[in-house]
Amino acid sequence: MSAYDMVVIGGGSAGLTAARTAGRFGARTLLVEGDRLGGDCLWTGCVPSKALLRVAAEVATARRVGRYGLAAASGAVDLAAAMRHVRGAIAAIEPHDSPESLRPLGVEVAHGRAVFTGRRTLTVAGRDVAFRYAVIATGSSPALAPVPGLAEAGPLTSDSVWDLDRLPDRLVVLGGGPAGCELGQALARLGARVTVVEARERLLPDEEPDASAAVRRALEADGATVLTGCHAEKVTGGAVHGPGGPLAYDALLAVTGRRANTAGLGLASAGVQLTDRGDVRVNDRLRTGNPRIYAAGDVTGRSASTHLGGTQGGAAVTDALLGVRRRIDGAAVPRVTFTDPEVARVGRTAAEARAEHGDAVRVHTLAHDRLDRAVTEGRTDGFTTLVLGPRGRIVGATVVAPRAGETIAHLAAGVRLGWTASDYARTVHPYPTYADGPWHAALADVYGRLARARGATGALLALRRRLGR
Secondary structure (H helix, E strand, O other): OEEEEEEEEOOOHHHHHHHHHHHHOOOOEEEEEOOOOOHHHHHOOHHHHHHHHHHHHHHHHHHHHHHHOOOOOOOOOOHHHHHHHHHHHHHHHHHHHOHHHHHHHOEEEEEOOEEEOOOOEEEEOOEEEEEEEEEEOOOEEEOOOOOOOOOOOOOEOOOOHHHOOOOOOEEEEEOOOHHHHHHHHHHHHHOOEEEEEEOOOOOOOOOOHHHHHHHHHHHHHOOOEEEEOOOOOEEEOOEEEEOOEEEEOOEEEEOOOEEEOOOOOOHHHHOOOEOOOOOEOOOOOOEOOOOOEEEOHHHHOOOOOHHHHHHHHHHHHHHHHHOOOOOOOHHHOOEEEOOOOEEEEEEOOHHHHHHHHHHHOEEEEEEHHHOHHHHHHOOOOOEEEEEEOHHHEEEEEEEEEOOHHHHHHHHHHHHHHOOEHHHHHHOOOOOOOOOHHHHHHHHHHHHHHHHHOHHHHHHHHHHHHHOOO
16 A cells, blocks of 8 residues: 555645645655646636737737727637637746646646545545545546536536637626626627526625625626626526526536535545535634645635635645645635626625724725826726724725736735735835836825824924924
8 A cells, every 4th residue: 555645636726735845845746637627727717718818918909909090909709719819828837837837846746536444544546545635636627517508508617617629609608706707708799698687686695785886887888788786597598588588608617616526535534524504614724624634725615716726635635744734814815806897805895894893994995097007098987995993904805907906915915914004105116007006005004094083293383484494
C-alpha cells in the first residue's frame, strides 16, 4: 500500500494550491484528479468566460466607434472564431496546471476516482493508498432549479455553453447572478437576442441596489431584455413559461446554482459528514468530522471564487502539516462580477452594515461623473461606495467601473487591516485612475468631520493669529 503525507482529491484551484503548498513543504504528496487538471476555473469558468467577455468587449467597441469619427463595424459575429480565442486562452494557461508543472515540487498525479475505504485509506485507479492527511477539493457542478420540464429540455449550463459553435438567435438565460449577467451580456454583444430571467426582484441581488441597477442598464443598452421578479413556472415546447407568458428560445442557458461534488467518494467510510445542503461539513479550520481530513473550495459551500478556494487549499495544508493556523478573514474577501461595467465588492453592503451597527455607520458614494478618469473615457456610468463602521473603519466597499476588480484589491487590504477613512485618504493615489474613486470617497468623510469641527479649528486658527504663528 502506497503511503503519503498528504493526499489531495481534486485538481481545481483549491486542490492545485493545496498540492503545491504540500510539495513546497517537502511532504510526500499525491494529487488525485478524475478528469483534467485545472478544474472549472480553467475549463468552464474563469478563463473561458473572461476570454469570451474580451471578444464581446472588442465587438461592442467596434460597433460604437462612430462617436469618435470612425466607421462603426456591423454584421454578424463568427462565434466559432470567438470560441477559437477562448480555446487559445485555455491552451496557453493549461501548462501552468499540468502534471509536469507539479513534478518539480515532488507532487505525484494520479488520474482516476478516489474512494475512501477508511479514516486514513482510499483507493484510486486500482491502488490502495494510505495517508497522514487528506484534503477534499472536488469542487461543484451546475445544479438546475426545480422548474418542471427544465431538466428534460436539456439546457446549456456554464459547463456546456462552451460547446456552442453557432450563435443562437433567441437565447433565454435563467438566472441573473454573476454568471447569468456575464454570459448574457457577452452573447448579447455578439448578436444574440438575449432575455435574462431572474426570480428575485433585481439582478445581482447580493450587491448594492445601485450596482444591480447599473448592470441592468448596461445589459439593456447592449440589447438584452431583463425580467426580474419573474418565476419560471415550466419549460415546454421550446419556451419558458411564466407570469408574462411564454418566452420562446433557440437556446436555453440555466445558471441557477451549483451543487458540491461529493457523490461516490465514500465519505461515510472516512467519517466525513455533509451539511443539509450537501456540502462537506467543516469547522473554522476547514477540518471535517475526521480530523485527518480537510476540505477546501466549492465543495465546502464556503467558497464561490477561485481566489478564495485557492487560499483555503493552502490554509488547510498549512494547518494539517505544520499545525499553523492561517485565519481567512471572510469579511475581507473581494468578489467581482465581470460585466461591463464590472461590479466589485469587499465586506458589507450599506444595508448589512446598518443592520449590524445601526447609526454608527456612515456611507459615502462618489458618482463617476465626478471622477476625472471616467470622464476622459466617457464611462461615467459607475460609482464608488465606502461603508464606514464604528470608529470610522472601512467595513465595506463597492466599485462599479471598468477594471473595478483591480480597484477593489487595495480596498480589500484596507478592510482586512482595519483602516479608517483617514488611513485610506493619507495614501496617495495615482491620478487620473479609477482608484481615485475610493480615495475621494474617503476624503469626503475626512472633510465632513473637519466641517463638523469647524468651530474648534476656527478657534485654534484665531489663537495662532494672536500669537503670531
